[in-house]
Amino acid sequence: MKTKSLTKVTLLSIFVMAVITAVTLNSCQKESIKPKVTDLTNKSTGASNIDGSSSLIIDEANNLLFGSSNSEKGLIPSGAGYDTSSCVIRTFDTVHKPYTVSYNYGSGCLGNDGKTRAGIVSVTYSDKDIRVVNNSMTATFQNYSVNGTTVNGSLNLVNNGPDPNGNQVIAETGMFISSTQTETDTLAVNYQIEWLSGEFSTPGTNWQFSITGAIHGGTSTGRTVDITINNPLIKNARNPGCNFFIQGTEQVAVSGQAPKYLDFGNPGGCSGLKSVTQNGVTTVTNQ
Numbered sequence: 001m002k003t004k005s006l007t008k009v010t011l012l013s014i015f016v017m018a019v020i021t022a023v024t025l026n027s028c029q030k031e032s033i034k035p036k037v038t039d040l041t042n043k044s045t046g047a048s049n050i051d052g053s054s055s056l057i058i059d060e061a062n063n064l065l066f067g068s069s070n071s072e073k074g075l076i077p078s079g080a081g082y083d084t085s086s087c088v089i090r091t092f093d094t095v096h097k098p099y100t101v102s103y104n105y106g107s108g109c110l111g112n113d114g115k116t117r118a119g120i121v122s123v124t125y126s127d128k129d130i131r132v133v134n135n136s137m138t139a140t141f142q143n144y145s146v147n148g149t150t151v152n153g154s155l156n157l158v159n160n161g162p163d164p165n166g167n168q169v170i171a172e173t174g175m176f177i178s179s180t181q182t183e184t185d186t187l188a189v190n191y192q193i194e195w196l197s198g199e200f201s202t203p204g205t206n207w208q209f210s211i212t213g214a215i216h217g218g219t220s221t222g223r224t225v226d227i228t229i230n231n232p233l234i235k236n237a238r239n240p241g242c243n244f245f246i247q248g249t250e251q252v253a254v255s256g257q258a259p260k261y262l263d264f265g266n267p268g269g270c271s272g273l274k275s276v277t278q279n280g281v282t283t284v285t286n287q
Helices: 046-065
Strands: 002-005 089-093 099-104 116-125 136-146 149-162 168-179 184-197 208-219 224-236 245-254 260-263 273-278 281-286
Touching: 046 136, 046 149, 046 168, 046 184, 046 208, 184 224
Parallel strands: none
Antiparallel strands: 002 089, 089 099, 099 116, 116 136, 136 149, 149 168, 168 184, 184 208, 208 224, 224 245, 245 260, 260 273, 273 281
């Protein structure tokens, strides 16, 4: 078992749902200038906070599970985690399978992505490369917090092998409890991730994934939430300027509220934006 500080580790950004990266289109090579828009994610309070919590949890888990470095093959543990200015302590246990890599953020660790994290995340795995058929990985959150939202629970990924299209399919399931000052949310995740392209590219310069499935949850305030992917979400990552969902739609239904409809193809491309429609009003926000 050995311990070292996490210094320059590649951050693979992922949004609520999965794991992802992609073929860079010619139109995505140009620098994208975003308009000034309101990012609503994780800024709501009370009963509506649960959809923000679910997005945050999946982002964080997949950043760990699908992190990779430029210098090493595979995924875990070569580059999982975040570049957090060396304030994270990373510990490996590779004596007996399943192996474990733990990330200890202490009482507070400001990352280069602008997020403050605390607590511990541990990832167990038999093979560090999720591309190995039947391989599984589990991320466990222990009083882990991001910008004031505390998370406990786990997320598991299993490579189920190729589908009829010849693409590997990764099942992603998990249970979480997230807490803020205003509420406690319980979330169950069930996603299917189809590896569309770049499967054998190392590092993942042209990975692309299609994500389907749903999240179901409830809050301490008595609300329920269902986040359902209506049209597969296609996610790009690892490509400078194009590390975003580029198409797909989902519906967020919180009891007692009008449903939200999210469209990642509007405006689409490498904009890094999505449209959110609620009560007939559409707002463009950052992903």
